[in-house]
Amino acid sequence: MTDTTNGSLNGKGLALIPRAEGKQTLKDFKSDQEVRWCPGCGDYAILAAVQSFLPELGLKRENIVFVSGIGCSSRFPYYLNTYGFHSIHGRAPAIATGLAASRPDLSVWVITGDGDALSIGGNHLIHALRRNVNLNILLFNNRIYGLTKGQYSPTSEVGKITKSTPMGSLDKPFNPISLALGAEAGFVARTIDSDRKHLQSVLRQAAAHRGTSLVEIYQNCNIFNDGAFDTLKDPATRDEITIRLEHGQPIVFGTGDNEQAVRLSPYGGVEVVRRSEASDDQILVHDAHNPDPSPAFALSRLDEPAFQHVPIGVFRSIDRPSYDHLLNEQVRAATADKGAGSLADLLHGGDTWQIN
Amino acid sequence: MTKQVQQLDRVIIRFAGDSGDGMQLTGDRFTAETAQFGNDLSTLPNFPAEIRAPAGTLPGVSSFQLHFADHDILTPGDAPNVLVAMNPAALKANLADLPRRADIIANIDEFTKRNLVKVGYAGNPIEDDSLAEWRLHAVPLTSLTVRALEGFDISKKDAERAKNMFALGLLSWLYSRPTEGTIAFLEAKFARKPEIAKANIAAFQAGWNYGETTESFSTSYEIKPATLRPGTYRNISGNQALAYGLIAASVQARLPLFLGSYPITPASDILHELSRHKHFGIRTFQAEDEIAGVAAALGAAFGGSLGVTTTSGPGVALKAETVGLAVTTELPLIVVDVQRAGPSTGMPTKTEQTDLLMAMFGRNGESPVPVFAPATPSDCFTMAVEAARIAVKYRTPVMLLSDGYLANGSEPWRIPEIDELPDISVRFTTAPNGDDGTMYLPYLRDPATLARPWAVPGTPGLEHRIGGIEKADGSGNISYDPNNHDRMVRLRQAKIDGIDVPPLEVDDPDGDARVLVLGWGSTYGPIAAAVRRVRKDGGKVAQAHLRHLNPLPANTCEVLRSYDKVLLPEINLGQLAMLLRARFLVDVITYNQVRGLPFKAAELAAVIQDVIDSD
Known part of the structure; x- marks a missing residue:
């Protein structure tokens, strides 16, 4: 019988990856390549956050691989002194799946954007999430196409005026968190490029998760969609909009008279009410480990209408067997059962006859 | 009654019936008996893409042709000497291929008015003289089978379904085939349903006995074993040989096999076969689509596996961009195209050689890949090993063009000794290759083969980045330099042009x-x-x-x-x-x-x- 649990690997996404000897620094993870994003791009902040976060994992650098697709963010691997694979549009999750499934000793990171992951690569993304290979997918969402110079993306708001939509875009955007939860993802989180501390704390939890983790990172494109997330960054508005999810904590946000809370709504979802209107026992306590994804999904819908309230943090983090573990377990079980394969036995299997 | 035994040098038999009649199984068993007996043989299954077309109709006819001889033969034969027609549709669909004086064994139980009308027969060809130019043996296969199984505790439907085994028994008698293998096969196949196993064996034996006693067959035939090159033989289909070749390549290359694949006719059997051999360290991955199949195989190749994807023409069309990525990242990859009739969906179960130009040129940019094609079902083994040899030696994707005819056809195969197989083991690069002794240059080529080094993740000090963007010769860093691009395009072409292939004989x-x-x-x-x-x-x-x-x-x-x-x-x-x-x-x-x-x-x-x- 195949072991269908993660066994001792639960919550230990890095358990099979060799540890580095000695202390690493940010410098160890910088490559010699000149960074070529537009000045002011949110990608710089994310790169710096990742470079300074990686030493903390304490993994052998040669056992870390960054795989990307196509788009501005997908240049990311060139700037890290790890193994890297800059692939083709939308396919990074599939390439990373083959790599991670065959090499459980690697820490594999996928760098993708809203166009790469949600348009051309949508199919690979949802299947990676349900399949649960040990991958960390960082989805840089700037709600615009940057590298092709400014067309609307599958996360752009309806009515977006761009070069390809001079009269406004017509299609409803994806909510990446809702999509990931619907695709059976075991780890789903959201963070912001400008909040390094929060970003790194989410990355830390994603790395520790055994299986596929999806981290949506709001990332500002200062050329084609500047200020898309300003309301989350502006001190005048951010506290009334941003909901910081923390496992085990009641979901409250805002300050003073504007303090608000999230409670179950009578219509099956969740709703935001003034803190004073909700009794303590009505306030939803965030449970990222809830096997039922419904509350996390309801939280993901709080930004409807667009950006009214935006939860950030880990929406969902549950343990379930990772695909690579199960696959390698089948290989192990078959070998234990039949012995290591003998080519001569294989070729001579079935009905044979002798000609002298 | 004493029956005559006549010697023949070769026979072509075609089993034809409804796609639910078990004709492929019947053909497979007759083939196994024939192989066991030592004749040379070649087979051609021919079946509809529909799993169960409406019963008794022309589109639902499935057939299996077998050519066997006392000498070495090369094809499944042009025209059958014997047609086994399980119903009017099978007769009508195959009669045009049948030369005059050939034998027809027809299951008259199925020649009912309703079945005849269904395929457009005005009269009953068994009863009128429209088949006078052939040697007709009208046999009530269904009712004889049901009668033979009267004592068994099985439904009438199950009894009727055993009629293919009755037909197999009759043909086995007619051509003096050994029967032990089929009996053992039925015992194993229905191990969990012993009553069904016994009934099928009884039907098989009843068919044999019917041949021996009935007057409608006065002669049985013998075809002496063929004189083939000494060795141990087995019968093998192209898809099975190809799967075994990939396993052999993995063993000989000392690389774990990773198959990324999406089910598609007529290639799926390679996925099925490889998924049964995980104890060779094989990982099979049924992907969400054709693109993910090849992409995962390429990702595994980056990690040091022998990456393989298997598909047919429509799948190759979808994989093109990823194959181009393998061309420019210069990673070993095997792309198996079991060609079928196109364009588009075409005729999925029918064979064609129409993907050659797609294999050669079906990618953007100057994107050369080696293209190889096996010549016979058993050659699929040899060419799979050859594809792997070239892929790992030159760090390149290789297109292997099989087709539906090879995939499903079978022939005796002299099993090679393991030491006859080429050693295709690779050495990963483990140390810096730059002049300064610390740098790793992922595009510094071997001057003899022009292959680049292959350093896999987990190798300390050789961390590097590769990708689809043009790379600087040597360092592999992103480069838009015009002269560098010109040089790299020519280098990639020169590498493929310089591959060591044997001379044309x-x-x-x-x-x-x-x-x-x-x-x-x-x-x-x-x-x-x-x-x-x-x-x-x-x-x-x-x-x-x-x-x-x-x-x-x-x-x-x-x-x-x-x-x-x-x-x-x-x-x-x-x-x-x-x-x-x-x-x-x-x-x-x-x-x-x-x-x-x-x-x-x-x-x-x-x-x-x-x-x-x-x-």
Whole structure:
């Protein structure tokens, strides 16, 4: 019988990856390549956050691989002194799946954007999430196409005026968190490029998760969609909009008279009410480990209408067997059962006859 | 009654029935008995793409043709000597292929008015004299089977379903086949349903006994074992041979096999076969689509696995961009295309050689890949190992073009000794290769092969980035330098052009033929059989067969130019002909069919004779 649990690997996404000897620094993870994003791009902040976060994992650098697709963010691997694979549009999750499934000793990171992951690569993304290979997918969402110079993306708001939509875009955007939860993802989180501390704390939890983790990172494109997330960054508005999810904590946000809370709504979802209107026992306590994804999904819908309230943090983090573990377990079980394969036995299997 | 036994040198039998009648299984079993007996053989299954077309209709007819002989043979045969027709549809669909005086064994129980009307018969051909030119054996297969199974605790439906085993028993008697293998097979197949197993065995034996006692068969036949090269043999289909070849390649390369694949006819059996052999360290991954299949295989190759994807033409179309990525990242990858009739969905269960130009050129940019094609079902083993040898040696994707005819056809295969297989083991790069002793240059090439080094993740000090963007020669860093791009395009081409492929061998027994018949891929059997016929009639003809299509063997031009005429039969509209004309300015004579079926030896023989005579 195949072991269908993660066994001792639960919550230990890095358990099979060799540890580095000695202390690493940010410098160890910088490559010699000149960074070529537009000045002011949110990608710089994310790169710096990742470079300074990686030493903390304490993994052998040669056992870390960054795989990307196509788009501005997908240049990311060139700037890290790890193994890297800059692939083709939308396919990074599939390439990373083959790599991670065959090499459980690697820490594999996928760098993708809203166009790469949600348009051309949508199919690979949802299947990676349900399949649960040990991958960390960082989805840089700037709600615009940057590298092709400014067309609307599958996360752009309806009515977006761009070069390809001079009269406004017509299609409803994806909510990446809702999509990931619907695709059976075991780890789903959201963070912001400008909040390094929060970003790194989410990355830390994603790395520790055994299986596929999806981290949506709001990332500002200062050329084609500047200020898309300003309301989350502006001190005048951010506290009334941003909901910081923390496992085990009641979901409250805002300050003073504007303090608000999230409670179950009578219509099956969740709703935001003034803190004073909700009794303590009505306030939803965030449970990222809830096997039922419904509350996390309801939280993901709080930004409807667009950006009214935006939860950030880990929406969902549950343990379930990772695909690579199960696959390698089948290989192990078959070998234990039949012995290591003998080519001569294989070729001579079935009905044979002798000609002298 | 004493029955006569007549000696024959070869027989072609076609089993035909409804797709639910178990004709493929019947054919497989007869083939196994025949292989066990020691005849040479070749098979051709022919079945509809529909899993269960409406019962008793012409589109629902499934057939299995088997050619076996006391000498070595090359094709499943042009025209059957015996047709087993399980219903009127099977008779109607196959009669046109049947030469006069051939035997027809028809299951008269199914020749009811309703079934006859269903396929457009006005009368009953069994009863009127429309089959007078054939030797008709009207046998009530269904009712005889049901009667033979009266004592069994099974439903009438299950009893009726055993009629294919009754037919197999009858044919086994008729051609003096050994029966132990089939009995053992049925016991194993129905191990969990012992009553069904016993009933099927009883039906099989009843069929044998019926042949021995009935007066409608006065003669049985013997076909002596063939004299083949000494060795241990098994019967093998192209898809199975290809799967075994991939496993052998993995063992010989000392790399774990990773198969990324999406089910598609007629390639799925390779996925099925490989998924059964995980104890060889094989990881099979059924992907969400064709693109993910090849992408995962490429990702695994980056990690040091032998990456393989298996598909058919529509899948190759989808994988094109990823194959291009493998071309530019110069990673080993095997892309198996089991060709089928196109364009688009085409005819999924029918064979064609129409993907050659797609394999050669179906990618953006200058994107050369080696293209190889096995010649026979068992050659799929050899060419799978060859594809892996080239992929790992030159760090390149390789296209392996099988087709539906090879995939499902089978033949006896002399099992190679393990030490006959090439050692294709690779050495990963583990140390810096730069002048300064610390740098790793992922595009610093081996001067002999032009292959780049292969350093896999987990190797300390060799951390590097590769990707689809043009790379600087040597360092592999992103480069938009015009001269560098020109150099890299030419280097990638030169690497493929320089691959060591064996020379093209010519079979020209007297050395004085003026006409060469050239072929590639699965046409080998029919062409070679046709060449034999022409020579038997005194014609002079040479034969050569290409298994390496890119690069072509170095002597190809010389061979083509040394004959007055080159005839090139292809199951397409002249794809290799186009390449040869462009490369060598040799105006080959084309002969093309795209009927979803292999060539017949007789028609090719006539074409060859015409070319010889047309001086």
